[in-house]
Amino acid sequence: MGNSIPIFYVNAPFKASSHIGHFSQRMRFMSEFSDIDFAFIVQVIFSLLAIILVYDAISGERAHGQLRLILSNSVPRANLLIGKFIGNALCLLLPFGSCFVLGLLVVQLSPSVQLTNEDWARIAIMFGISALYLLAFLNLGTLVSCKTRTPALSLLILLSLWIWLIVVHPKLSVFAAQKFAPVESEARMGQQLRQVYEDYQQKKQKDQKETGGRYGLLLFIQEAKENKKLYDNFLNEFAQQARVADWVSKASPVGCYDSAMTAVAKTDVASHDRWLNSVRSFWSVYTAFHEARQQKRLEGKKQEADEMKKNPPQFVMTPESLSESLHRAMPGIAMLIFFNIIFFMLSYLFFLKYEV
Numbered sequence: 001m002g003n004s005i006p007i008f009y010v011n012a013p014f015k016a017s018s019h020i021g022h023f024s025q026r027m028r029f030m031s032e033f034s035d036i037d038f039a040f041i042v043q044v045i046f047s048l049l050a051i052i053l054v055y056d057a058i059s060g061e062r063a064h065g066q067l068r069l070i071l072s073n074s075v076p077r078a079n080l081l082i083g084k085f086i087g088n089a090l091c092l093l094l095p096f097g098s099c100f101v102l103g104l105l106v107v108q109l110s111p112s113v114q115l116t117n118e119d120w121a122r123i124a125i126m127f128g129i130s131a132l133y134l135l136a137f138l139n140l141g142t143l144v145s146c147k148t149r150t151p152a153l154s155l156l157i158l159l160s161l162w163i164w165l166i167v168v169h170p171k172l173s174v175f176a177a178q179k180f181a182p183v184e185s186e187a188r189m190g191q192q193l194r195q196v197y198e199d200y201q202q203k204k205q206k207d208q209k210e211t212g213g214r215y216g217l218l219l220f221i222q223e224a225k226e227n228k229k230l231y232d233n234f235l236n237e238f239a240q241q242a243r244v245a246d247w248v249s250k251a252s253p254v255g256c257y258d259s260a261m262t263a264v265a266k267t268d269v270a271s272h273d274r275w276l277n278s279v280r281s282f283w284s285v286y287t288a289f290h291e292a293r294q295q296k297r298l299e300g301k302k303q304e305a306d307e308m309k310k311n312p313p314q315f316v317m318t319p320e321s322l323s324e325s326l327h328r329a330m331p332g333i334a335m336l337i338f339f340n341i342i343f344f345m346l347s348y349l350f351f352l353k354y355e356v
Contacts, residue, residue, distance in 0.1 A: 005279050007315075012228035013283050014235075015276070038103075039261045042130045043254060044166055046096060047137045051158045054088050054141035056151035058351065063150055068356045081142070081351050085344070088138055093131055100127055118322050125264050125326070132336040133257040139343035140253075146350040165254045173255065177245035183237045189230055196226045217294050221287055228280070235276075242269045250332065253339050260332030264325050271320065278317040285313045 005013045061067040070080065104123065107113050115123075141158055148154045200223040207215050246269075249255025262268035289312060296305040 005276075007279070007283055007286060012224045012231055013276075013279055014231045038126075039130075039258070039265075042096075042133065043257060046092070046130075046134055047166070047254075048162060050092055050134050050137035051141050051155075051162055053092055054084075054138050055145060055155045055158050057084050057088065057142050058145040058354065059148045059154045060145070060151040062354075062356055071356055077351055077354075078348065081348055085138065085142065088142075089135060092134055092138065096130075096134065097127070100130075121322055122264050122325070125329075126261060129257065129260045129264065129329070129333060129336070132333065132340065133253055136253040136336055136339045136343065139340055139347060143343050143347040143350065146347045146354055165252045169252045169254065170249060170258075173245045173249040176248045177241045181237075181241040181244040183241050184234060189234050192230050193227060196223060196230070200226075214298065218291065218298075221291050221294075224287065228283075232280075235273075239269075239273055250335050253336060256332040256335040256339070258332075260329040260336065263329035263332065266320055266325060268328075270328060274320065275317065279315070282313070282315045289313050 005015075007013065056063075058067065061070070071077070108115070140161065141154075144157050144161070145151075145154045148157065200219055204213075204216060204219050207213060207219060246255075246259055250259060259268070263270070289308070293305045293308050296302075296308070
């Protein structure tokens with residue numbers, strides 16, 4: 001996804017581009033890789049640290065005989081499990097929180113960055129979502145440790161699950177969306193665009209012969225409007241496919257985390273579509289303005305057309321509020337809470353029957 005769209009009233013905007021000048025080839029190459037940002041570090045690195053921290057929480061102590069010794073002192077298993085969860089959570093979240101605060105201090109000291117109160121609220125929410133995500137992996141690790149007999153087997157299963165959740169499942173979400181919500185190919189749309197172009201070429205040639213090209217600009221605008229209808233159909237199908245991929249990805253904590261974080265940060269597909277739709281709506285207004293000016297010129301009202309030129313339409317986009325972002329992020333947050341509850345409850349049930 002790009003971040004700029006040129007506006008021409010004879011060319012309907014289709015998609016954004018960020019490929020500029022002689023850097024374009026390098027930018028296309030780099031776009032094939034994920035950005036190593038805060039969300040990526042939490043999603044990949046800290047989740048792996050969470051697994052390494054708890055893979056032997058129960059099975060490891062059983063293998064070394066420590067679990068039998070602890071439970072011989074009439075310690076309730078529920079208290080032991082809760083104590084381990086709190087201890088592991090503190091061991092993970094305290095260093096994570098310290099790094100988070102240190103990063104914020106670096107950002108705050110930068111003279112080029114000015115954060116508003118809403119920005120600070122979004123940052124706090126993002127930290128809370130990240131904590132929920134890491135706790136989900138802690139609970140998953142505890143669950144597997146409560147179900148296995150040796151720490152080596154626990155680590156093997158958890159690493160396999162980590163690879164599945166981080167690497168495989170997101171790819172399957174995209175594949176499922178392409179399978180169940182197919183999008184018309186751009187090649188097919190290109191054929192339709194060429195047909196529109198050929199039809200209007202005939203009209204322009206006819207206008208050139210009969211009026212000397214008097215209505216040429218209006219025909220260009222009408223052709224752009226026809227192209228926009230084709231673009232709208234394609235983009236609507238693409239948006240539906242993106243929604244299907246997003247909901248399929250919510251079957252794992254990784255997809256829920258990514259969905260919630262990008263919604264709060266306003267970097268998700270929906271935020272991009274919101275901006276793109278605003279640009280396309282403005283294009284319609286901008287085109288209607290030039291169409292009206294040209295019509296007045298054809299009617300011989302040159303002075304009125306020149307007066308209109310002094311007040312062209314301006315692009316205005318209302319930014320998404322924090323409450324709107326939270327509303328979109330709530331399904332992902334709710335699913336993260338659900339995963340934490342389910343993983344902890346299953347850990348408790350398995351631990352009650354665990355043989356020491």
